[in-house]
Amino acid sequence: MAAAPAASAHTRVRVRTAWLFLAPMLVVLSLVAGWPLLRTISLSLTDATLNTLDEARFVGVRNYLSYGPPLDAYDPDDKAYYLYDEGADRFYVLDEATGRLTDETDPDALIVYERQPGGYVDTATGASADAVTDRLFVWSGVLADARWWRAVWNTLFLTVVSVSLEVVLGVVIALALHTQFKGRGLLRAAVLIPWAIPTVVSAKMWHWMYHDNFGVANEILLGLGLISERLAWTADPDLAMAAVIFVDVWKTTPFMALLVLAALQMLPTECYEAAKIDGIHPIAVFFRVTLPLIWPALLVAVIFRALDALRIFDLIYVLTPNTDQTMTMSVYARQHLIDFQNVGFGSAASTTLFFIIALATILTLMVGRFKAEAD
Amino acid sequence: MAASGTPHRGLAFYLLIAGIVLYTVFPFYWAINSSLQTSQELFSVTWFPPSFHFENYAGVFQGQPFGRNIFNSLIVAVATVGVSLLLALTASFALGRIRFRGRTVLLLAVLSVSMFPQVAVLGGMFELIRALGVYNSLFGLMLSYMILTLPFTVWVLTTFMRELPKELEEAAIMDGASPWVMITQVFMPLLWPALVTTGLLAFIVAWNEFLFALTFTLSDTQRTVPVAIAGFSGASQFELPWGNIMAASVIVTVPLIGLVLIFQRRIVSGLTAGAVKG
Incomplete structure (x- = not known):
């Protein structure tokens, strides 16, 4: 036992070193994440405007919900x-x-x-x-504003539809990428392109393709006989959401495909050989063998993408800035905060969004843990 | 690869592949195609540029400081990558190699920051940026981008740090190396692939960032590329200069696609290692 004091002294030094090495990162992260988050929450309880940030007064939860003049x-x-x-x-x-x-x-x-x-x-x-x-x-307040609930609905709708489409497309692309064939490298490179293009740029590229008079989207659809007249994809309130979802799916499917591909590449080969010997149809193999095995990885990818979709901003702001049909929670919050300069009200929307996402995260983590324990 | 099987595939398979390639690449092709046409030619849909016109590319740099915007984006992205990697390297050494109380909680806290919606900190960040006197400056952007890049660089580097053999560290301790020497002399050389991967991902995040850049800069000369492209306007409100916008899109995307194609294996491993946001 003679070595024990020396070892614990050594451990103590190491622990001190650990905190010393962590300190710069922790300081920066508290400054740019912790502090602004707390300030946004406290600003949501004030009547702050962009020009009166310093003289903001406490108004309670009025920005969230109140009954009065x-x-x-x-x-x-x-x-x-x-x-x-x-x-x-x-x-x-x-x-x-x-x-x-x-x-x-x-x-x-x-x-x-x-x-x-x-x-x-x-x-x-x-x-x-x-x-x-x-x-x-x-x-009045965020929770009494029909536009806020419209934004909540839009965001949820977009998240569910977008992520579902991405899962299907992502799995198809991942299966194709997992196959041995000539030019596989080319396919992987092609798949990475939408991911590499900045969101704002892809929004602009699609905006141009969606152009009602000169856009290629209408040209193709007219040529295929799918539409009978040119449509204003981004301006027409009934079409704007579909236009946004299409671009979002295009942009983010590569991420899904790559995560699924990584899962596919870790699968044991034995089951497939057995299935092949038994002469089971490939589609049946996919649903009975592959899908259950990649399920956990798929779930992780879905969670990451869903959390990302819940805070979508760039695409909407650039592609369809002027319609309430596609306004998401992030767009709504920034509009009140910056455009209307109503920092208190905007912060209340921000904070509500934060708690919605935090709740979603906690719920998925709990479900995930529950499932892990059940397995 | 058992799922791969026979090398000879049917026509349907190659049609599927062709469909996927067309779907993923076509919009970018269309931007290039449009950027090479005159504004007259853009009024009708032509599948290939009738002739190569580079006026749009020249036009991008006239009437707006687009060169300056590219420079701004580069400076901010490079600074963001440098600072994030430096902070994350020391932090990941502590998180990945040293056992101490609260390590797991700390890692989870760092990870949870990457779940923050940017808008959730917008009001407080705006106040902070103004209070520090860095509103409308590149430093302000670099600072605010830390919330986007730091969590996943720490997370991914910690995963890589953990996988390094313990013997290395023990040998270094025997030689009396300090932790700093250990990081720079022993771990850094082994971590290069991880540093390149995370650095690249952080670069792409900073290069593409829009919300903070839109909110925390004011003058055209301080704007970064995404904000500049979003703000391109023509002679009238209803007539956007599509040729110029497409040319600018191609200019800022080509280097990025080049990087991604060169480092595609690295990026794929980085994305999947920590399942960081894409």
């Missing part, structure tokens, strides 16, 4: 909301500090409503003013 009725100079009930033709002022709502339609007969725990009440009569506030107040 519409935010665009706010006058920052008077620190009050000016509200107009169109149906009843009445004017109201809501003072931000006191929360007092005043009906100023008739300047000589002001009606004052006070905020109570149960809702607004008429200060003169003590009657509930729910009928008044129902007409004036709205639900």
Whole structure:
């Protein structure tokens, strides 16, 4: 046991070295990942705008969901909301500090409503003013915005359709790449091309091919008799999503194919020889032998691609920037954050997206572990 | 390769191969084809360039600082690769070769950063970039790209570090080598393939990045290539200079495709080693 103290001293030095060597990476990663993430979450609880980042005020969860006067009725100079009930033709002022709502339609007969725990009440009569506030107040925040839910739906739809198509195409391409034939190297090189092209560039290339008048896509489809007139693929709201998915599948299938190929190359050869001797049809071999064996690798590839698709931004921003039909969560968040300069609201959308993806990751990890234990 | 079997394949198989090649390569072919046509020729679909016109390529560099944009992209990508590899090399030594408490948690934390949607840090990153005074600068881009490249370089290099034989390290310790000497003299030479692979992947990520470059730069001269190409505009809003856009697309894609084809085996092994994002 005499060597023990020396060994532990040695271990201690090594552990100290480990942390020393980790430190630069950890510092940089906390600076560019940890800190901005925490700041985005805290900015989502403020009324920050792009020009007033430093003087942002805490507003609670208002950016996520709140019930009250519409935010665009706010006058920052008077620190009050000016509200107009169109149906009843009445004017109201809501003072931000006191929360007092005043009906100023008739300047000589002001009606004052006070905020109570149960809702607004008429200060003169003590009657509930729910009928008044129902007409004036709205639900607002990210979670009350129909465009946000539209973006959530778009993103999920795109992810599911895109990744499913990629799995089928990716497996077909991987099987082809796994076959011995002349020019296999050429095929692999060809498959890598879409992966190597920057997303923005591929968006532009496809944008040009989708051109309604001069685009080659319409030319080919017309030639094949699949369409009877030229279509505006990126501008037509009904076609925009299909156009986006087609490009996304084209761009990302190589990644899927390469991961599946790597799995195929690790398969034991014995099963195939046995299957061949038994004279089993190749398609049956694929579904009974190959697919179950590459399943775990396929699942990993699907998870990676799905997480990637859930945050898609570049392609949509460049290919179909002006339509709500293809707007994804990332596009929505950046639009509010940068274009509308509403950092608080945009950060709330960012944070919601973050938690959706975190939840998806945790769920898949749990399912994965559950499956691994079951096996 | 049992699945391979006989070398003689049927017509259907070669049709499938032809279909795959056509599908993957055609859009790039079409960009080249279009880039070599005059704007008049672009008004009708022609399968091969009627004659070779290089005006579009010259036009790319007129009216916008595209040369400068390429230079910017190169500087940012190279700096990103250099810094990521340096930080990841020392970190992966610690994570791959030394046993210590919290190692697994740390690795998982690093991996989870690569799952971050970029938009999730956009507000905070914008604030950070402005606070550091690096808004609209290449340094700001390089800094923000660390969140994209660092996690997977650390992850992939750690996997490679782990596979190196233990004897090497023991011999080095016997010789009294410090950890730094060990990394640079003993491990680095063996890690070259891994460094090239991860470096290349990091380069491609930085070269292609769009969201941060779009948000954290303002002036044309600070823009990187993807933002410049996305912003190409013609004389009028409705008339995009497609010839120029295709020429620019070809210019920035050809070197990348060249790199990928030269290093295709490396890239494939790198992509599959850590199953990093593509």
